[in-house]
Amino acid sequence: MSTRKLLLGAASFLLVAAAARAESPELGKSISPTELAPWDIHIMPDGTGLPPGSGTFAQGKAIYAQKCALCHGENGTGGQSAALVGGPPRASLDGGKTIPNYWPYATTVFDFIRRAMPYTQPKSLTDNEVYAVTAYILALNKLIGENDVIDAQTLPTVQMPNRDNFIIRFPDRI
Amino acid sequence: MSISKRHNDSLQPVAGNGLLDRRALLGRGVVFAGAVSAGSAGSMIGAAAEPLVDGPWSNEVGAVIPPYQVASRFEKHVVRTVDNPDNVPRNSRARTPHHLLQGIITPNGLHFTICHGGVPDIDPEKHRLVIHGLVKRPLVFTLDALARYPMVSRIGFVECGGNSAPLFSNEPIQANVQALHGLASCSEWTGVLLSTLLEETGIDPKAKWFIAEGADSPRLHRSVPMKKAMDDAMVALYQNGERIQPGQGYPMRLWLPGYEGNMNVKYLRRITLTEQPAMSYYESRTYSQVLPDGKAYRFYFLQEVKSFIANPSPGLTLKEPGYYEISGVAYSGTGRVTRVMVSADGGKSWGDAALQEPVLPRAFTRFRMPWRWNGGPAVLQSRAWDEGGNMQPTRAEIIAHRGQTSKPPSVLAFPSQHFNGITSWAVDTKGEVKHVYA
Numbered sequence: 001m002s003t004r005k006l007l008l009g010a011a012s013f014l015l016v017a018a019a020a021r022a023e024s025p026e027l028g029k030s031i032s033p034t035e036l037a038p039w040d041i042h043i044m045p046d047g048t049g050l051p052p053g054s055g056t057f058a059q060g061k062a063i064y065a066q067k068c069a070l071c072h073g074e075n076g077t078g079g080q081s082a083a084l085v086g087g088p089p090r091a092s093l094d095g096g097k098t099i100p101n102y103w104p105y106a107t108t109v110f111d112f113i114r115r116a117m118p119y120t121q122p123k124s125l126t127d128n129e130v131y132a133v134t135a136y137i138l139a140l141n142k143l144i145g146e147n148d149v150i151d152a153q154t155l156p157t158v159q160m161p162n163r164d165n166f167i168i169r170f171p172d173r174i
Numbered sequence: 175m176s177i178s179k180r181h182n183d184s185l186q187p188v189a190g191n192g193l194l195d196r197r198a199l200l201g202r203g204v205v206f207a208g209a210v211s212a213g214s215a216g217s218m219i220g221a222a223a224e225p226l227v228d229g230p231w232s233n234e235v236g237a238v239i240p241p242y243q244v245a246s247r248f249e250k251h252v253v254r255t256v257d258n259p260d261n262v263p264r265n266s267r268a269r270t271p272h273h274l275l276q277g278i279i280t281p282n283g284l285h286f287t288i289c290h291g292g293v294p295d296i297d298p299e300k301h302r303l304v305i306h307g308l309v310k311r312p313l314v315f316t317l318d319a320l321a322r323y324p325m326v327s328r329i330g331f332v333e334c335g336g337n338s339a340p341l342f343s344n345e346p347i348q349a350n351v352q353a354l355h356g357l358a359s360c361s362e363w364t365g366v367l368l369s370t371l372l373e374e375t376g377i378d379p380k381a382k383w384f385i386a387e388g389a390d391s392p393r394l395h396r397s398v399p400m401k402k403a404m405d406d407a408m409v410a411l412y413q414n415g416e417r418i419q420p421g422q423g424y425p426m427r428l429w430l431p432g433y434e435g436n437m438n439v440k441y442l443r444r445i446t447l448t449e450q451p452a453m454s455y456y457e458s459r460t461y462s463q464v465l466p467d468g469k470a471y472r473f474y475f476l477q478e479v480k481s482f483i484a485n486p487s488p489g490l491t492l493k494e495p496g497y498y499e500i501s502g503v504a505y506s507g508t509g510r511v512t513r514v515m516v517s518a519d520g521g522k523s524w525g526d527a528a529l530q531e532p533v534l535p536r537a538f539t540r541f542r543m544p545w546r547w548n549g550g551p552a553v554l555q556s557r558a559w560d561e562g563g564n565m566q567p568t569r570a571e572i573i574a575h576r577g578q579t580s581k582p583p584s585v586l587a588f589p590s591q592h593f594n595g596i597t598s599w600a601v602d603t604k605g606e607v608k609h610v611y612a
Contacts, residue, residue: 025322027372028305028313035314036306039444042385042395045453071263090220090468093342093589094575102470108378112455118261119291122392161278162272162470166462169474174382174399 012024043111050110054151057144060136061126063129067118076140081119085140090162099142104166106158108135123134185544188525191518191552191576192525196528199499212536227386254284255352259587265290266420267586269356278329278503278530280359282414287421288334288357290456291391294441298425301389303409307447310376317425320411323366327491328408330536331505332360334435335461337593341569342589343582346609347597351487353585354597354609360505360538361422363429365410368403368445381447385454386428386439386467396437397451398430406431409442419506431537432507433475434592436461463590466577471606473593479506479566480594481514481541492605495549503538506560510534513559520553520598520612527556536562552601553612555570569595569611 035042043049064076076084081150087098114130116122125133135150143158144150150158168174187196245252252274258266268287270280280286287293298317306312334357341345341354377400384403387395398407410418410429418424423440430438436456451457451473463471481504484490500518504511510533515524530540541556558566572595579589598612 013420023324024374025319026374027319027322028311028315028371031306031312031314033303036304036312039304039387040306041393042387042446042448042452044450046450091470092466093464093466093579094581094583095587095589097464102459102462104458108453108458109453111452115395116291116455119391122291122391142458165471166472167465167468169471170476173401173475174473 002007008067018171021171041111043107043113043114045105045107045156047152049108050152050155051127052152053131054149055128055132055135056149057135057139059128060132060134060139063125064136067125068133071119085139097119098159099137104160104161104163106134106138106143106155108159108164109137123125142174177228184545187198189517189519190523191550192546192548193518193523193525194546196406198544199528199542211388212343214574215582220375221497230243244297250285254286254368255356261292261527266292267340267357269352269435270359271352272482273351273487273490273501276501278532278534278540278576279414280361280538282361282419282422285359285413285419285422286332286334286407287359287419289390289421289440290394290436293420294390295420296389296425296441301425301443303426303442303443303445305371305375305445305447307384307445308378308381308449309372309447310378313371313375315371317411320366320409320426323370325364325411326367326408327362327364327412328431329360329362329534330429330431331358331360331403331538332429332438332468332475333505333507335474335477336588337435338480338482338595338597339588339591340583341593341597342573342576342578344578344580345582346611347582347585348488348609349585350489351482351484351597355482357435358505360503361413362415363408363410364412364415365408365426365429368407368409368428371409377447380449383448383451385444385446385448385452386437386442387444387446388423388439388441389443390441392576394436394439394456395452395454396439397448397454398428398433398437399438400447402433403431428434429479432477432509434461434466435474440609461591463576474592477505477507478592478594479508479511479558479560479562479564480504481511481556481566482597483516483554485555485601486554486601486607487520487599488607488609490607492607494605495547495604498545498547500543500554500556502541502547502556504541504556504558505536505538506558506562506564507536508562509536510546511539511558512561514539514540515557516543516545517555517557518552521555521596524557547601547605547607549603551603553610554599554601554611555596557596567595569598571595 071081073079091097179555264468337357391410408429440489483502527543
């Protein structure tokens with residue numbers, strides 16, 4: 001190959017490289033952790049993301065009666081929305097997935113209440129209230145004691161009975 | 175009639191109970207003579223016997239052309255079925271009427287919708303997409319900004335993981351194709367590849383997952399492997415050429431070609447790169463499938479190879495013996511559909527169906543099969559293969575691994591998910607079609 005051709009080749013490569021960079025308008029604006037905070041609500045199974053605060057069964061019981069019982073029934077026994085206690089020993093194709101017989105992580109209880117409940121007023125509870133309702137539901141199910149305090153340290157240590165009964169369907173896709 | 179008869183005489187049977195060689199569909203007369211019509215009987219004899227008259231519409235000036243066109247008033251029955259019309263505090267679903275549609279593109283107003291907290295009314299000017307977590311530069315994007323990025327358009331399906339769940343019932347539930355398989359639809363999606371945006375944020379090599387979150391009232395979130403982000407995940411802004419419908423995630427949704435519908439997070443507002451999955455409510459509870467031994471699947475993701483006959487199907491009665499075109503859709507989250515076979519005798523014998531072009535990866539593929547119904551009982555089935563070498567299983571094969579209910583549930587229940595087995599429609603001597611297990 002002649003030097004001229006090599007130079008032409010190099011020039012066209014540079015043009016392509018420049019075009020590739022120019023393909024993105026780069027219009028994203030930087031965002032700081034403080035600015036992110038109102039949306040930064042993910043709670044991970046190891047407890048990452050859990051906020052300061054705490055709650056107990058007794059505190060949760062009062063909040064539950066006021067904010068949750070209308071749909072989920074007195075003491076979590078279910079109503080027009082799912083039961084939060086009991087259920088069959090294990091779920092089957094006839095139904096019956098419940099927190100004590102199915103949910104693998106207690107952190108998911110806190111995460112879901114905080115982001116999605118109460119259904120008609122999601123994200124209206126304070127973090128302390130979410131901890132308290134979480135403690136109430138876990139204690140109703142005997143997953144913790146009625147005097148246990150639920151906070152960022154204790155919640156991830158709650159052992160959920162069904163935790164090890166899951167199979168990843170297509171491991172090669174992860 | 176003489177035209178169709180001439181063509182019909184040349185048709186060769188390829189399988190039992192009247193299935194004909196798909197090459198017959200190359201003859202235009204056969205397609206017209208054999209089409210199953212949802213509305214009129216479509217009898218050519220009847221049409222010819224009526225005197226031709228000018229309708230009133232031919233003798234008067236028509237209506238004003240509307241700025242945004244909707245279907246004819248005579249098509250008011252072509253609608254989705256909605257299961258929560260009063261918006262009581264629970265999930266809401268609307269199902270696609272496959273039996274009244276043709277081709278591979280689902281009209282936008284008929285695309286299936288599931289919402290877990292109603293349909294949000296999002297002001298696009300105020301909507302934001304944040305990408306953060308294990309990135310080099312956390313960034314926030316407006317819709318206007320995203321609209322200036324390089325776009326790609328791809329045709330593909332979205333299917334709820336719970337589509338076809340009634341077939342986990344121990345007895346066949348008498349319902350139509352809309353009720354059984356209506357939680358799947360296919361569109362052309364246009365948007366920005368997620369990988370394009372991640373180039374701008376940079377990726378910390380520790381990132382193995384990303385968590386997608388919506389701006390709807392449950393702030394629905396799902397964890398997705400980074401593999402999919404770098405492969406073909408899209409932040410979709412347009413659906414069949416227009417901005418995404420509110421039921422599909424206006425003003426933007428995540429589109430993960432071939433993956434479980436719920437993961438295609440609508441109203442997308444945040445993407446968080448992480449080392450671990452979030453184990454959100456929807457991935458650790460709802461979209462996790464109980465197995466007969468008490469174990470359960472998680473992270474199923476893939477919508478596997480599947481097909482169903484939409485026409486004929488329950489509610490579309492065959493008026494008289496004769497020639498019909500069996501048609502339906504086939505699709506696979508793995509890639510292209512390579513083959514569809516049809517049986518008219520409950521699986522004893524099979525013939526190859528014609529695949530209507532275009533045959534696209536992870537999109538609906540329309541299949542067609544000519545059939546001469548002799549007026550006797552028939553059981554119609556379809557079975558698809560994909561380019562990954564996967565074959566659509568029988569129902570018996572699925573329930574052997576996945577289980578079934580002990581008693582029939584509501585047609586609206588989801589005993590399990592990811593049912594991709596064969597559906598069977600029984601045609602009786604009156605031409606009525608029922609759902610059966612065969």
